[in-house]
Amino acid sequence: MDPGPVTADGCAVDVYLLLPPGGEPGIVHAAAGPGASILELGCGTGRVTHPLLALGHDVVAVDDSAAMLAHVRGETVHARIGDLDLGREFDAVLLGSHLINTARDDDRHALLAAARRHLGPAGRLIVEWHPPEWFDAVRTGQGGRLGEVGVELADVVRDGDLLSARVRYSAGSRHWDQEFTCCRIDLDVVLTSADLIFDAWLSADRTWFAARARRRG
Numbered sequence: 616m617d618p619g620p621v622t623a624d625g626c627a628v629d630v631y632l633l634l635p636p637g638g639e640p641g642i643v644h645a646a647a648g649p650g651a652s653i654l655e656l657g658c659g660t661g662r663v664t665h666p667l668l669a670l671g672h673d674v675v676a677v678d679d680s681a682a683m684l685a686h687v688r689g690e691t692v693h694a695r696i697g698d699l700d701l702g703r704e705f706d707a708v709l710l711g712s713h714l715i716n717t718a719r720d721d722d723r724h725a726l727l728a729a730a731r732r733h734l735g736p737a738g739r740l741i742v743e744w745h746p747p748e749w750f751d752a753v754r755t756g757q758g759g760r761l762g763e764v765g766v767e768l769a770d771v772v773r774d775g776d777l778l779s780a781r782v783r784y785s786a787g788s789r790h791w792d793q794e795f796t797c798c799r800i801d802l803d804v805v806l807t808s809a810d811l812i813f814d815a816w817l818s819a820d821r822t823w824f825a826a827r828a829r830r831r832g
Contacts, residue, residue, distance in 0.1 A: 640666035651706035697725025727809035
């Protein structure tokens with residue numbers, strides 16, 4: 616079965632069009648504050664972007680997939696996150712979808728450097744991540760539903776701090792497979808290396824947190 620358009624990192628655009636926003640927009644809205652300007656890094660098809668626009672935020676949505684951005688309303692930028700330099704600052708920068716757990720240290724540094732250079736003086740970096748305990752708990756066969764989409768993990772393999780797996784999405788008679796590898800990280804070390812400091816947990820399960828730019832001088 617034709618999966619439809621697929622991004623360079625294996626994301627099926629049709630899946631992301633079906634996934635609901637869940638509680639993410641509410642977490643971001645509460646952390647950013649009413650009317651905050653938000654730079655969303657890795658916006659996909661606008662699953663979180665559109666609710667944030669409806670909540671009154673000025674959002675600039677960034678993605679390196681033109682196929683994803685074609686579905687996003689509002690101001691968009693087609694770019695690799697690590698290369699982004701808009702020459703402006705925002706009240707909040709959003710880095711969702713566990714991007715901070717990317718497998719390559721160089722990629723993680725580039726992501727956080729891009730976020731840091733777009734943060735206003737009092738800005739907050741809002742991050743979704745896989746905490747260390749997730750890497751110990753996740754198992755092949757785990758799954759559930761996100762709206763009308765069924766999700767199941769397969770082929771979970773651990774190699775030191777790296778975890779690789781395949782996630783199978785299903786909706787009706789359609790199925791999509793996406794392979795991924797993510798890395799267990801030391802949050803304090805990662806933030807310090809990016810000239811950031813931890814600010815607060817944003818969700819009870821500690822899968823969302825906020826950070827701020829380290830003050831100089």
